[in-house]
Amino acid sequence: MNNNRTNGLAIVAALSVALLSGCEAPSLDSLLSSNSTQPAGNTATTGESTQANTAEPTQGSLRAKQASLAETITDVNGVPTVTNPTDLAVVVNKKRALPADYIPPDLVEPNVPFPFDEKVEKRLLRQEAARALEELFAAARQDGIELYAVSGYRSYKTQKSLYETYVQTQGAEHAAKYSAVPGKSEHQTGLAMDVSGADVKTRLEESFGDMPEGKWLAEHCAEYGFIIRYLKGKEDTTGYAYEPWHIRYVGKEMAQEITAQGITLEDYLSATATAQK
Numbered sequence: 001m002n003n004n005r006t007n008g009l010a011i012v013a014a015l016s017v018a019l020l021s022g023c024e025a026p027s028l029d030s031l032l033s034s035n036s037t038q039p040a041g042n043t044a045t046t047g048e049s050t051q052a053n054t055a056e057p058t059q060g061s062l063r064a065k066q067a068s069l070a071e072t073i074t075d076v077n078g079v080p081t082v083t084n085p086t087d088l089a090v091v092v093n094k095k096r097a098l099p100a101d102y103i104p105p106d107l108v109e110p111n112v113p114f115p116f117d118e119k120v121e122k123r124l125l126r127q128e129a130a131r132a133l134e135e136l137f138a139a140a141r142q143d144g145i146e147l148y149a150v151s152g153y154r155s156y157k158t159q160k161s162l163y164e165t166y167v168q169t170q171g172a173e174h175a176a177k178y179s180a181v182p183g184k185s186e187h188q189t190g191l192a193m194d195v196s197g198a199d200v201k202t203r204l205e206e207s208f209g210d211m212p213e214g215k216w217l218a219e220h221c222a223e224y225g226f227i228i229r230y231l232k233g234k235e236d237t238t239g240y241a242y243e244p245w246h247i248r249y250v251g252k253e254m255a256q257e258i259t260a261q262g263i264t265l266e267d268y269l270s271a272t273a274t275a276q277k
């Protein structure tokens, strides 16, 4: 507890220096010290598996228990907004925003290498995802692969600032392709981490996917509950270009089903109601 608190204060102090002006420091102190015991997931979903019946096929049984995309969206002042932000299966994309004020309940700093020293919010992940990332990185190291955690949690305010900078420097079209509108970044869920390796100098670029680190990540991340979220050739579904570095925590079972089928999270969950293999 005490430790958490000191840690949090240090982060806040560093943050106020490190972040751009206009990007007010979010209260990381309270984020880190609120060790909420709230269970991960299902807090806002309507009754799960309302369609479930005994005739349900055994294949895809996990999928049948998940709420479909259509069941987890509502209109908030004209913005399609997800109703299940704390769910490990939450889908946030260009058509599905998080509530603007959403802050994950259980952000912690995973004990993994970062390619920077600052105590900033991008070190953070939700607790379950953070523990899984530690296991993933440890397994990589056992195989002689050194991974770095480049960017995790991103608050609405940070994303807003980033997006505006992108538009100003790269133009609106480029921004739409590579950056998310505030509220629509998966990084705000606290379940996504950008990962890189020394071979690409820890940059986030497509060639990472061809490096030993990137290949190892794609091959093994599902064993620890992560998926490569933005697949090559799935841009129309995800809304994003291929990003071999962006992994998303969904839990081991779902990650393995999704990866085995070579599909996106969107595909997986939109098929919920009629899950037949």
Ligand SMILES: [Zn+2]
Pocket: 187, 192, 193, 194, 245, 246, 247
């Ligand atoms: Zn990312």
